[in-house]
Amino acid sequence: MRSVRLLGSVLGSALLLLGLAAAPAAAGSTPSADPSGDPDAPTEAGTSFRTATEIGQGQRATASGSAGDYLYWSFPADTGQRPTVRATVQLPEAHAAETWQLDVYDGLRRRQACQYGAQTRTAPRDASSVELACVLRTVRAWSEPWANDPLPGTYYIRLTATGLATSDLGLPVDAEVRVGSEDVGGSAAVDGSLAEPLVPGIASRPERDTGHAEDGDSAVLSDLEPEDGWASGRWSDRWVWTAAGGALAALAGVGGYALTRGGGRPSRVPPGV
Template sequence: MRTTAQRAALLAAGLPLLIAASPSPSPSPSPSPSVSSGPSVAGTAKPVTDAGTSFLTAIALGSGQSADVAASTGDYLYWAFGAAEGQTTTVDVTVTLPPSADRHGPQSWSVELFDGLRRRQSCTSGPQDATAETAAGTLALRCSLRQIRSWAEPWSGDPLPGTYYVRLTAGQVPQNDLGLAARVQLRLTSKGGAGNAQPEDGELRAPLVPPVNAGSPAAAAAPAATATAAPSDRAVAPVEEETHWYSAPFQGRNTRWFWTLGGGILAALAGVLGYCLTRHPRHPRRAPGGPGAAL
């Protein structure tokens, strides 16, 4: 039978072996980055690599989406985008021109915006038309559309909510440069919303001209004039209108009757005067030969 001392010695000798043989806890795996399979966030969508050649074949773009298209010099490029009430859309275009060694002169490019009725919309800012010299490598264009309104007069061309078209063209290009390879990068940027739109009744959100404290004295008034001026806290007494003896009958409710009576009298006098001027006197006819004629 083992004594207590022997059991303690055996336990002390076997404890290190048990610790070494016990499995060590496996390290927790680091969280792997999750791959999002949902839709891309606005502004980070995949760029469009194609463009239309007419209004009917225009390629649709989303807000904040860009386009990177390989094109030929002289082609008409069309894109379409939607604009809501209160928004202001800006189109930025960067054209990478063909190598300068292949060009024969300057090139002029233009970007235009059209509404759903094919009406050309004016740009509020940015170089809508630009010309690149022969040595230039890129050309930058910009067009900011006016704020989209919820209503417009029939005679006006105000932009309304709906579809808008972007057209990029090369206006003045040497004949020998037509067909050269070029690259177009376009980006749409929209800001604002329905809260920034004008109300239906057409009232202004803020005055066009801020108030200038009407009625306040001028800051650079002369000292002498300031000393003799009346205190500003006293209101100026209104000037009484000058009255005459004939003022009372022609004021208030009696005015209508007096004008009516006077107009009737003047009309009667004018009729009598006209009759007297136009009436011809009537003379009795005399018998042939007169009263002393022989029988």
């Protein structure tokens, strides 16, 4: 009976450890806040990597332009995040078939492949809008120099039309982009980290932020970073799962010993005792 009670306590402790280990992972998978109604949302886009407009994750950015323009935005992505970029282009009332493309580049301006999503789409003749999406691979804390893995730092969004009829060049369009991410956690952790995140870009700041009136937009060093700062591999819930696994192994050993040892007096008692 004592062995059964001991085994029950071992199983209870194991379930408690599993719950504690799963808590950080569940907290990290919370979806991004609804970006609608943000008064500070950017309303312009840059025309190159150098003048890319900064946006934060969970923020909605809009811009007006002309068909044939290149529109650029930039956002931060940290270790363990899997960013998702979505774009919607509102087209003029009358137009020919148009092909639009959404590209994402890292801080070294290397084009990043999309895991899935409609990165390129053709809008039929006179369609009112076209929607694009790109789900990137999980951002790694460290990578081999020859690899093209996504690393923590600045990421650039480029939106443009790749197939236009001559009659559609210069027609007005309205674009909207949104960036969110899923926190993958320790399942994507690696042994290693960058000394600094890849934030080499230049970002366009509005006049009201810089105080320079002579040129309207002033180029300054980018200060993009996540709300909680750069992690760069310092912490991962993999440590929690490792500790929980060690504790479970120890508890399993104690429970197994209790079951095999048995309890009470020996079944055979020597004569005369």
